[in-house]
Amino acid sequence: MANPIDLHVGRRLRQRRRFLGLTQQKLAEQVNIRFQQIQKYESGANRVSASRLWSLAKALQVPVSYFFEGLDDEAAAAGDVNGRNGCAAHACEDVFSNKETIDLVRAFYNLDEEPRRRLLDLAKAMSGE
Template identity: 35%
Template sequence: MSRRPPRTSPDPIDKYVGSRVRARRVGLRISQTKLGDSIGVTFQQVQKYENGTNRIGASNLYKISRQLGVDVSYFFQEMPEDLYDASNADPYGLSEPIAEPFESDPMAARDSIALVHDYQRIPDEILRQRMGQFMRALANSLNDYPDEDVEET
């Protein structure tokens, strides 16, 4: 098995993931030092992650996601398809992906995240349950009429 060719510049995917880390960190007003301390690395290492100079290992990406309050998939959302092609992601000559890509995750959409966040903010458990029942009933009623206009009653 041959070794991977040496990198001359940061991988575009690493740069994209790093930019998502930076955007979320800045949005939460967390310093590089504070994020680094919370995951056990220096602020310089966080800088390198955010610039894409160093790749973020799986364990550190998980720790970062926990500290920034997002799922790991957040860092890959809305990634342009052409980044994969531009990234030297195929150093071993695999012409096709080994597995089929995942379908779009509805829980990754901003409106879904906002809805779940607002739902969890309802302090009354019974009211939360009733809201869940209402949403299911609404969704089921819309599924009963997929191609028809629903008349108001």
């Protein structure tokens, strides 16, 4: 069974890779490994070494600390990475792990300021805010 911290790091890796629009293959090429290794990191099946984490952070243009953001020390020690009693790996997935969310955010920021504001207002109105 994968360690909760390894699962968290893997989710953050996948989230950032998708946000940048990179395939596992392209990211693997940037850090000189095979795409299967990226798959294993993202699933938490393999731990990411410190030197590899450094390479991945550089390739994904984030600080190493990015991979640990949202990780509560006490919850992690108890095996509860996101403070939700273990449901983070299943039903409580981070919203940014969803491909459609990443596509929506990318499209949103490609709009000019005025249409972006209008779209946000529309979304708020539709959600009842």
